[in-house]
Amino acid sequence: MTMAGVRVLVGTRKGAFVFSSDGTRRSWEVSGPHFAGWEIYHLKGSPADPNRLYASQSSSWSGQVVQRSDDGGASWRPVGNKFSYEGTPGTHQWYDGTPHPWEFARVWHFEPSLDDPDTVYAGVEDAGLFRSTDGGENWAELAGLRDHETGPQWQPGAGGMCLHTILLDPANRGRMFAAISAAGAFRSDDAGQTWRPINRGLHSEGIPDEDAEVGHCVHRIAMHPSRPSVLYMQKHWDVMRSDDAGESWHEISGNLPTDFGFPIDVHAHEPETVYVVPITSDSLHYPPDGQLRVYRSRTGGDEWEPLTKGLPQEHCYVNVYRDAMAVDQLDDCGVYFGTTGGQVYASVDGGDSWSPIARDLPAVLSVEVQTLP
Amino acid sequence: MIRVVLPSHLRRLASIDGEVKLEVAGAVTQRAVLDALEAAYPMLRGTIRDQDTKRRRAFIRFFACEEDLSHEDLDSPLPERVADGAEPYLIVGAMAGG
Numbered sequence: 001m002t003m004a005g006v007r008v009l010v011g012t013r014k015g016a017f018v019f020s021s022d023g024t025r026r027s028w029e030v031s032g033p034h035f036a037g038w039e040i041y042h043l044k045g046s047p048a049d050p051n052r053l054y055a056s057q058s059s060s061w062s063g064q065v066v067q068r069s070d071d072g073g074a075s076w077r078p079v080g081n082k083f084s085y086e087g088t089p090g091t092h093q094w095y096d097g098t099p100h101p102w103e104f105a106r107v108w109h110f111e112p113s114l115d116d117p118d119t120v121y122a123g124v125e126d127a128g129l130f131r132s133t134d135g136g137e138n139w140a141e142l143a144g145l146r147d148h149e150t151g152p153q154w155q156p157g158a159g160g161m162c163l164h165t166i167l168l169d170p171a172n173r174g175r176m177f178a179a180i181s182a183a184g185a186f187r188s189d190d191a192g193q194t195w196r197p198i199n200r201g202l203h204s205e206g207i208p209d210e211d212a213e214v215g216h217c218v219h220r221i222a223m224h225p226s227r228p229s230v231l232y233m234q235k236h237w238d239v240m241r242s243d244d245a246g247e248s249w250h251e252i253s254g255n256l257p258t259d260f261g262f263p264i265d266v267h268a269h270e271p272e273t274v275y276v277v278p279i280t281s282d283s284l285h286y287p288p289d290g291q292l293r294v295y296r297s298r299t300g301g302d303e304w305e306p307l308t309k310g311l312p313q314e315h316c317y318v319n320v321y322r323d324a325m326a327v328d329q330l331d332d333c334g335v336y337f338g339t340t341g342g343q344v345y346a347s348v349d350g351g352d353s354w355s356p357i358a359r360d361l362p363a364v365l366s367v368e369v370q371t372l373p
Numbered sequence: 374m375i376r377v378v379l380p381s382h383l384r385r386l387a388s389i390d391g392e393v394k395l396e397v398a399g400a401v402t403q404r405a406v407l408d409a410l411e412a413a414y415p416m417l418r419g420t421i422r423d424q425d426t427k428r429r430r431a432f433i434r435f436f437a438c439e440e441d442l443s444h445e446d447l448d449s450p451l452p453e454r455v456a457d458g459a460e461p462y463l464i465v466g467a468m469a470g471g
Contacts, residue, residue, distance in 0.1 A: 036385075037382050038382065059382070060432055061380070061382070061430065061432040061433060061466045061467065062382065062383060062386075062420035062421070062430065062433070062466070063419050063420055063423075063430060064419065065386060065416070065419075065420065078386065078416035081418065081419045081420075081424075082418070082419060082424045082425075084424070084425055
């Protein structure tokens with residue numbers, strides 16, 4: 001009998017690391033740093049071919065590089081890195097409210113297609129959505145998103161105006177979701193050609209208009225593939241839920257000690273089990289009271305329990321970025337997250353207990369997991 | 374034969390050991406050298422100058438014969454000592470933290 005395995009893909013400020021284990025997830029082999037010295041915002045594997053990986057490599061000096069692996073991360077080669085906005089890109093709002101021309105900065109997130117290893121979506125800063133259908137060699141913008149009539153009103157969040165979340169609906173193949181800081185959440189029902197904001201029910205301090213269509217600083221959205229109409233959102237403040245594919249949202253922060261945070265994820269086998277990492281506030285990007293606690297709800301929100309076993313419960317002042325949490329598909333479900341302090345924590349029991357699989361990496365920007373046959 | 378020296382992270386990206394040696398047809402200008410470099414090493418496209426506008430990236434500078442050529446006309450001839458391979462053309466990453 002072959003034991004299933006797990007591969008954890010970790011992007012950091014100074015390179016990428018790949019952790020591998022068998023299904024017990026007790027001991028880990030580490031490879032890396034790959035692309036040493038570069039910022040790796042994100043790496044992700046194709047659901048259709050686990051050997052196909054895409055990595056976003058960038059630096060302030062040398063801009064954007066896209067790396068592709070066809071052997072599960074053992075070797076890599078640079079592919080296309082030309083991200084040109086369609087037509088004349090126009091302006092969005094700058095921090096001070098003045099118009100600012102759209103300028104490509106970097107790829108924040110790759111979302112490989114569910115069934116074609118050569119098709120992959122890229123969410124970029126300044127906010128835009130690109131697609132490659134040739135394994136990353138060429139990129140074309142799906143300009144219907146950026147061209148939305150609200151585009152000139154979009155503003156950057158503190159980290160830049162990034163498109164950081166792309167969700168592909170496995171049941172309704174034309175449907176996709178995207179989220180932009182700080183424009184909000186958007187949905188397409190025609191495979192990315194046209195988009196509309198789906199932010200009804202979101203309320204944000206600083207936006208006096210209760211019905212504002214855009215302007216919300218959505219940090220992350222997660223979905224369970226068996227129930228793609230249910231979306232969970234960590235907003236700048238507030239943890240939110242939609243039961244109608246984003247048509248409306250309601251708050252599920254419940255008893256969380258703070259509802260500020262970045263990542264949110266869903267258990268692989270329990271669509272009502274959700275994880276967040278509460279962070280003190282928008283100006284204090286570390287956990288409350290120096291205690292690193294993942295919070296889990298088994299009721300789809302509102303009721304949350306702290307998960308602390310194996311996590312530092314004093315003097316801990318790290319952050320967990322929006323793309324730095326992931327789950328594997330094994331039974332029990334493994335949950336993984338990385339911190340700005342360079343730790344990667346893993347739980348092999350759905351969050352009940354945790355142990356570090358890395359302690360001293362550069363600041364972790366992203367964590368993805370592949371479950372291997 | 375033109376000699377080009379790249380910053381170490383771009384040498385790693387392009388799997389280059391030491392200097393790059395390039396044949397440049399016609400007048401030896403900065404533009405011709407950069408075009409030849411990117412033709413020989415396509416993975417360097419976009420890392421030194423913007424792929425659309427061809428503008429030098431902000432934290433990259435060009436030097437040769439102890440002169441900063443970063444703001445010189447890209448179509449002016451490079452010094453003879455670069456054109457004849459006696460001196461290298463230097464592509465330098467700005468010294469800034471991180």
